[in-house]
Amino acid sequence: MAVEQTARRSETRAEAGLFTAEVGEIRRRLGREPNRVELAMFGVMWSEHCAYKHSKAALRRLPVAGRGVLQGPGENAGAVSVGDGWAAVFKMESHNHPSAVAPFHGAATGVGGIIRDILAMGARPIALLDSLRFGPPDDARVAPIIHGVVSGISAYGNSIGVPTVGGETVFAPCYRTNPLVNVACLGLARSDRLATSRAAGPGNPVVYLGARTGRDGIHGASFASAELAGDPRDRSAVQMGDPFTGKLLIEASLEALATGAVIAIQDMGAAGLTCAASEMSARGGLGMEIDLSRVPRREDGMTAEEVLLSESQERMLLIVQAGREDEVLRIGRRWGLEAVVIGRVIVPPRLAIREGGTPVAALDPRSLVDAPVYAPAAEEPAYLAEVRRVDPATFPPAPPRAALLALLAAPNIADKRWVYRRYDHMVQTNTVVLPGADAAVLRLKEAFPRGLALSADGNGRYCYLDPQAGGMLAVIEAAQNLACVGATPAAVTDCLNFASPERPEVFWTFREAIEGIAQACEALALPVVGGNVSFYNEAEGAIFPTPVIAMLGVLADVRCHATPGWKKDNDLVVLLGGGIPRLDGSEYLATVHGITAGLLRRPDLAGAVRLIECAREAVAQRLVSSAHDCADGGIAVALAECCIAGGRGARIAFALGRGERTDRVLFGEGAGRIVVSLSPEGLPALRRLAQRLAVPVQVLGAVGGRRLVIGPDDGPPDPWIDLGVDDLAAAAQGRVPAPPSHGAPR
């Protein structure tokens, strides 16, 4: 590794987005002055976005090994075995900065980029998930961003034929000028046919496949590595997506890989040709000679620097077995793509770039890839003591009926149909559980009856109050969601969204969140097979620390799955898990009392592991007819959602301790609880399972009627909540943010 040092805020940014000390380091490594093009190449490769220089050391805390891991971090995406010789390949990436500047294209190219990372592993992309954060939807500045982002994902994902099967859409004021667009993609490949990006075989041709290179996205990696300052020139750093070409590239790449002639493959994404050529060379311990004059261009007059740094979309770089290049070039042309040999692999570890006969750059690819690694200062933020001092018990309890209706109507909880009905979530005909449930479930036609499940979760509010507990809770929430559909959690990919790591109080939250994620993953024996870090999300104020966890689960038999809705009248409603819910940091506190504060309790990880196993087993053995995780809004919201999804009511009774507050019982969060329903005859079997795993079981009531009635088990006859299922559904309907008055920003 390279120099260890601490980046200081006072340190000025020099040329090409580099710190002054970094330019010195480049001179030292080269033993000479870099030319302008070389400096620009260092600039993008040593950007935070490409080099993870502030995060790399902290990320080492995450567990990466585990049963079934075929590829951990370090390649284009992680891969785990899902049985029968099949590998699930998945990864999540942010496209936050581009989406802030140009919501439509920023989000669309976020989809395109992550798809190509999966493709680079030799896998066919089979599902997308997106985790979105916006400011309040009724804010005039936010509505166009929401509209643009959702339209961009819709336009790209739908056309390319990869279903968008799930995700989350969360609103909070801190995301007003810092929208987060995190997109995860899942692919499927034969385990023994996974592709690599490691260059091999000196003399092998380097093939350019895909769209032409234009002037878009230049310095995109660098621009994503600093705070946005409203510079209109930022727009040129955003790439433009072309989903049709993206679709052609999927088919052409998979067909080329199937010939067996492709030695290595990588997307030309962030930092474009420079990144692909240097990473592929460095991974193989080799070099490359590249002639830029052979790179297909969209326009005349592009400089060498522009060609090397362009982040034009829908391009792959391939190393092909010498003598078989024509096979690959033919496939590319048949799909109507540019397919050209632009160079060859060489033995010396040297990236020798020329344009025709003119040398342009000569660099050791390892020096480009091995950027300096920093150990930034970390310091507990001062605000924590203040927000943690707030005791929710000092707020008067809100009337339960009104509070439930307010929570159901809150943008974070309300139905997100207005988002996901704009995404094709069914193409490829594998989607068994559609969006709107705890997790998406896909069948695998190739390995029936196996199935895969996916969930993406994160809670910025929790992480703001306690990043370590928030990191743990994100992992647990994702695992509970998978358990509710009957899947065994298998692996994690993460997307860590934070403000500037150069500020010690931000970096402290980053480290804490990683610690929480690591501990929860260790408890669940889950490897983190890949991930992405997005720093500098602090235009006009910092975001909440927002780690997002995308988790993959496996179902041995996809036919044995569950959904949240009640299925049958007279089924019992049973609560699994027995933690004590708290109002601290809850959606209730945020929605009803307008405050994000309180003291989170660190979750009981061992208890969570047992609950997850219990719920999964109950679903997989078909002991229960429905299952739903209690998350935002607590158990009252969970019960209401089961009613709405099932079109049936329920009568529920809670034991209330002396002096206990109804709002804490109904709307408290963070306790690790899952609501299931089942026929009364099934109860003994569920009790036996739960007893074996030491999971508390509590019968709360029964399904039936058209009303949700919740009250104390020994209390007066008038219940706390008595609402028609139609009223619940109407409250939760979800408001579509007003579209911009004249056209979407594109």
Place this chain on the structure above:
Amino acid sequence: MDVGIVVFPGSNCDADTYHVVRDVLGHRAQYVWHEERTLDGLDAVILPGGFAHGDYLRAGAIAATSPVVRALRAYAAGGGVTLGICNGFQVLLEAGLLPGAMRPNACGEFRCECVHIRVERTDTPFTCALAAGEVLRLPIAHAEGNYYADPPTHRALLAGRQVAFRYCDASGATGPGANPNGSHDAIAGVASPTGAVVGLMPHPERASEGLLGGEDGRRIFDSLDRWVAARPPAAPAARAGLEVR
């Protein structure tokens, strides 16, 4: 039964349709690349959903000029049985093989959701196993499904019993609340005068397996099966030069 599934570069429901025809229903299925010049020997041709050539302009407009659509004209003129699903329907309209045109959805957005359609005509290869007035629940997934026919064309459609399906509610009633895209006269699917060529916006291939939440779409493929079985066997024609993906 031999079913050809046309593949344009941007088709994305070709594999889904292939799966249903071959793996669910047990027929012979083959992909037909868009540069193919003949469709002889096939019992039926399906144009699947997708974005044939990106469809940045008018959906299906470029595809309608492709070699395989020229072949399709000859195939259909000879009575060849053809189904266009979603983008395939758009291509059939653009090619003039079915009357009318598509506009962007009235809501201005892509819509992916389940809708109900009512069977309006039962003497076609794709509806012969269904009853008139029967209601099917099928998914839609499109941004340009707002069917339009000008008054003379619409009158001719009605006179020729060419409306194959209409959007409706679960009870079979049509109305603005049960029309997902603003289609004129709630038209969801159209047939040629003989009924041999049918196009519809909903996706029957997405509702042909119980595991995916519904099997109503399978009834459309079952109809085809019944139709082909009832037909006198044609002389098997050699199919040369088929490019199979």
